[in-house]
Amino acid sequence: MMEELINDFVEETRDNLESLTSQILNWEKNPNDSESVDSIFRFVHTVKGSCGFLDLPRLLALSHAAEDIMSEARDGNILPTHSLVSSVLAIVDRIALLTNAIETNNDIIDDDANLITELYKELEGARTSSDDRHIQDETPQPTGADKFEPLKQSLEPAESQSSDQFIAQPINFITAPLTENMSSPNDDNREVINTPQEINENKTIRVSLNILNNLMSGVSDLVLARNEVSRKLSELLDKSDVDVVFGRLTASVAEMRDAVSLMRMQNIDRLFSALPRLVRDISDELDKDIELEIDGSEVEIDREMIEALRDPLTHIIRNAADHGIESREERIAAGKNPIGKIRINARQLGNQILIEVIDDGSGINLNRLRQKVITSKLKTPEQWDILSEKAKLDMIFAPGISTAKSITSISGRGVGMDVVRNNIMNISGTISLENNEGQGLKLTLSLPLTLSIIAGLSMRCGDQMFAISRNSVQELILKKNNNVTIEDIGGSKIACIRGERFPYVHLSDLVGITNSQDIACDSSTLVVVKPALGKSYVIDVDAVIDNEELVVKPGAPLLMASGLYAGTSLPDNGRPLLLLDANTVAEKICSNNQYGGTEEYVVDDNEDEKIKLTSALLFETLDGEQKAIRLSVLDRIEEVEAKFIGKSGGINRVKIKDKLYEIFGLEAIPETGIVKLLRLSDGERWKFLAVNEAIDIIKLNENIAPSLNPEKTEGVLTIDETQVELINPYQFFEHDSAVYLSDNEKPLCYLNNEDGDDWTDKILLPLLKATGYRISTNIEDIKKADVILSFEDQDNDIGFDSKNCVNLRKNMAVNENINSIYRYDRLGLLAAIEDRIARG
Template sequence: MNGVSDLVLARNEVSRQLRRLHGSTDTDQAFERLSSTVSEIRDAVGHMRMQPIERLFSALPRLVRDMCIELDKEIKLEIDGSDVEIDREMVESLRDPLTHILRNAADHGIEQKAERIASGKGAAGRIFIGARQTGNQIVVEIRDDGRGIDLDKLRSRVLARKIVTEAKWNSLSEKEKLELIFAAGLSTADKVTAVSGRGVGMDIVRNNVQAIGGTIELENMPGNGLLISLRLPLTLSIIPALILKAGGGLYSLPRSTIVEILSASNKHVSLEFIGELPIANIRGQRLSFARLETVLQLEPQSTKPDHGRTVIVVRPPSGVPFALDVELVVDIEELVVKPVPPILAKSGRYAGTSLPDNGRPVLLLDASGLAEAIGLKDSDTRFGRQLGWHNEADAVVEECVESALVFEDWDGATRAIRLSVVDRMEDILPSEIHAVAGGFCVSRGDELSEIVGFSGEAGLEEIKMLRLSDGFNIRYLAVRDVFDIFPINRLSVSVQLPDTFEAVIECDGRPVELLNAYRLFENDAGSIRNPALCFVEADDTGGWERTILAPLLTASGYRVSFDDNDRGQADVILTRSLELPTVPEKTIRLLDSATNDTVVEGIYKYDRNNLVAAIETKLRRAVS
């Protein structure tokens, strides 16, 4: 109730100061008193939102006890700083990240009893969780005395998943190497357990912590444990922001979205044009560019582009930065943010309103809304991250103009495709390409997608492919190279092959064929509609067939069944039995040894190329 009382008293003080201001001639002094009162209100509101972190820590001892039973480990949990107060909305936002970290510490970090004793440690592992306030931040530390992060194992995992190259790994500092633990889908666990090891933990931890304006830091002590520090804002209602001036008015941007601030006259900043579209070139990096006055439809105070203006590199939550030209950067302040009025919320450019200490209201800009306003659509930004450059957009977006990606097709011709169907560009390994049912497909994880426009002459190098999506289905389009992005401003619909080409567009003064994206997703365009069914003979303990053979067949584009009821309708039968097959024209025998010491014919079970070729031969004979 103290917070409520403080708020009531502060409200009364504001009323008194306003009445005094109305009849006062000393306006500067009155404004100073009013500003001080507003600050007191902000502090009172912030105090009312605070709750002890004990609400979050109280559930952790039971979690650790349950994990000790599951993992057959002895772990002692120590908690300190339960009386530290944090914003009540932050409690729920921290619950999942803290659970992930604690599970990883218990499963990956703390060793088994025998291993700990052999290394000179106590049989019981220790996990310490503490919280403290430092300035306007809350620091939560999770420390264990386990094995720490094995950098050699981390190296092998990131290289295997092609997250970085070996040369890049060798050039990284130890801190940068540890940061790779946050890569999506990465896990250093040797096996998947009920507790952890699925590779979905640390990337989620960082995303959730960053979503509430926090940061996460790692301190590795190989053989002695790992320290994870979470640095969080004191309250979610107060955010650090950059105060900007544009069109004579004041605006603000969350400081967490600001990458860099430069003078427009800086020699490393230049403005380029592709057609009529402006692009900011900052030290060789090309970014989408717009003036804040243009985006907000304001009248600029200065017509000269370098008249003391400032360029801000903004990175919205989508992760794709863009350059924003503003009149002036005024200050950095911590702002109390409240919801934006509905009439302004419709534009999508504003995230809230605030009243700084000077008493002059400002609008908090939405970085994602600004990105959308200058033309950075979702499909464009995802593609831009892959190529290293971004879709160019006009400063004023009054009408959505579709763009086309111009590329060199697999047959050497220059063609284009609507950018709206391009998800991203990927480098596909030859080992990920499979010839199936008269066509080709890409196999990645549990995703099997058709390749269009590919002749099969892959060679040994990685192949550039455009990943196309209609929102539900995926196709891959093989290309030799990617040139640029152009607006579709002129169409010629009189094409001789309408099933293949939608139209002809003008790109840089020359005509280019625009592929018919509809045709690429048609069912009769060579897609894999009904993959062949492979019946695999195996008993209930047939571990090799189920864990090794079945995934190989699935990744190669075939359906797999172990049900004896499917034997009769199977296209191919695979067996390791040396007995005479009942349906020899469908049966392929797999041999356990590469050197065939028996008189029976068969294929070595690890000879993948000959196995796939044999299946295709059986399928062709069945059709003929």
């Protein structure tokens, strides 16, 4: 019985402790926040009460001391000075330590008395300072204690507020000597426990983790049993009666599965609640002022995830505080707020959780990083210089790199970000950086909603099934694809895909299956895997089966020792599935292969760009012809419903997000269905090219035959003996460049239309406008005009013969005025205008 009570006490205290620290820090920040003071008081009071009952003398003494302080605070007698709060925190830490020790039966050295004495010393200090305040209140002349001025102001409302609230409480300004008072219960405060407790809106009960786990595996069993029944049912001929009932079963099983997975979720606040304290401790140690702002505490996240994130997040915050945020002096010198700021944002985005850690410190100094990288021989200066900025920043995740100027006790030993990244990757998350040199760093963690469910790709090898995390799969390509060759070099194999070479391994060789087919079957697929660290490699499998959501469980140590597997999973068919570990397999392949080992471990964006420039997309036009277009202009492939496509102004256009874009390659608009469009971009504008199908990505080599019509076709390629035109993307963008100039930049055309000629109004004006000129018919503008247009039959008395004038004639045949242009000669007219502008 007693045991049970003590266990309850431990659990409850531990729960309360989690939020308590933040309450204390809140109190420090807002001394007049009576709510925080109350709840801290309530906590220590409850602990004290329970301890007396449960006979835990050390906890009793500690909580009693803390209660004394909080009682004083509640009465507004003391202010939460920094050192006082530190002492209170020390007491709370000790309470936490002792509480845990009750459970583990560990002994904690008993120097509680020191902590308590320290606390009372601080209390005296704090009281004296607030006594000063009282004296000041009575004697209005501001004495030397200027620094209490602002405090006094901030305290005034506190006093009135708290006295309002506790109007019925006897206010003890004078307390008996506290140190002697330690063991006797403070009777005055006994009644305080009756102050209205917060009503707990979310009623909860405590359930042991075991029961929860049992429930979960029970539900999984249920799902499997349902699947089994479903299989059996499908064998039956007449099942209409059962189907309805079975549908109901299916629905409620699914509901239950969801509910159970919700039970695993916990508020992310559990992860964040320790951070304010962490930041406070670091600020003290480093003597910096750092403010922490937390947003999104309501996000729910898998319980196991919280545990897995604790260390990495702590590390990230330490880093931000230590080498992100500058010293007070540096901040002032840089014109920043001397108080540094770290902001943490959590939000859910689909089935991802994003956690952002943003500091307004100095960011990552790329020059310093460069030095570090080069001195630690991770890159040569030449290699560094060609890296993209992102790749450069990513170097902070390389082992042994630290950008801290000096090593402090908190960070800067060079072990760190690589471990953080590995930890994050272990839970299938990613980490990305946004550097704003001098202004701060933003670090984004994106994590799956739950730890245990991953998107997997299942594949077959022989008669065995395997899975691999889809996150690490870069590409799937059929082995019989013409862009693939497998080269045999010195006993190891290299796969060459579009000219790029990867270490190659057949899955059957990797895991040692002997009964796999020797001859490549039609479905043989190369899986290009990009591990977290190391170079991409290729696994050859007999077939890729499916994309599946897999519930992954860690395998037994004996299984994991092989270094091949990340765990096991039980898909709906009830047959266990082995999950390959993309990272350890990489190590295996590289150690057996002369390839790799010292290869790049950073994704090189430039390299990526290079590939784009020299590769092209092979596609089939709507006419069934094969053509190619350079990847560098291709953004993506969009599938658009036919109803969003329409013809206007002689041009087929597609409506995407309320904007119209031009479509090429589309003769007739289909009435229904989906149209596949390639989105082309010149960096500013989008154009769409309708295609039947995207076929493949091909490497462009030097053998491009010239074309007779280079505006439309850059050249001709030979692919599998067929000739394929390489489309010149220029043609799609050349037409409307002027439209995008802002009005003031457009050249001004003056049109002499005194006669109110219809032709000028209806034909010439729109043409010029569409071409991108500004038009004026106001004679005032004649001096500003870049080009003046006039008709040969008009009088030339207003200087129309100046050199920026274009004369138009109505007759096609040339008469004596050889300098005029026939008014329907569109190209000639535009060329003449351009010529005048160029000359002017």
